[in-house]
């Protein structure tokens with residue numbers, strides 16, 4: 679992802695991560711310019727810790743303020759302008775949106791990542807390419823060289839193993855059915871318009887599909903290991919909801 683200079687808002691992010699996609703989506707949706715600072719998994723600790731006191735991305739700086747955590751970033755960036763609000767004013771609807779976001783962040787994000795890591799990280803060359811879509815070729819080459827070791831560390835950090843990934847796929851499958859069913863009537867999770875709940879669902883489930891309409895650079899979908907992962911989810915009934923969110927609401931930068 680390219681950085682746009684001249685903004686005093688900076689997003690520190692991992693390229694293809696789903697929590698980071700949430701942050702990119704809110705900026706793009708609200709039309710808020712930002713400077714993108716891609717950091718690489720495994721090399722991010724110092725920078726992110728110095729900024730925010732913890733190590734997870736995304737982290738946003740707005741002037742001298744620091745916002746860590748995708749949910750807080752979505753709320754903060756949404757609050758910068760009244761245009762295209764992502765949170766309903768109605769108190770009950772707002773509660774529903776918040777409940778969806780908490781569930782998706784806590785129950786869906788981690789198993790999606792675990793299952794994806796278990797599927798892709800065993801092939802170091804592809805995995806290195808996968809994580810370095812938005813960095814310079816020489817950084818990619820360096821990353822590729824060290825990836826066999828780093829891949830093991832990342833998989834361990836995500837708790838990945840065949841047994842854990844099988845369990846994670848079941849949780850993800852059920853979760854996707856749940857959002858697909860909930861959105862079946864109006865096309866949205868809460869009420870009849872796009873909210874932060876849908877944005878969160880779209881972003882956290884995107885790694886199952888890598889929708890064609892997503893604005894990020896995506897590795898070649900026909901690479902066998904990637905195609906095998908995508909084919910796991912291709913016929914899931916919940917797919918239509920996620921693809922439609924991307925087609926209708928994921929504006930390019």
Ligand SMILES: N[C@@H](CCC(=O)N[C@@H](CS)C(=O)NCC(=O)O)C(=O)O
Nearest residue numbers: 695696697733734735736747748749
């Ligand atoms: N609850 C956090 C989770 C973010 C998260 O898990 N980020 C991952 C990337 S998908 C990360 O940066 N992991 C590296 C680390 O924690 O050091 C959020 O919503 O932002």
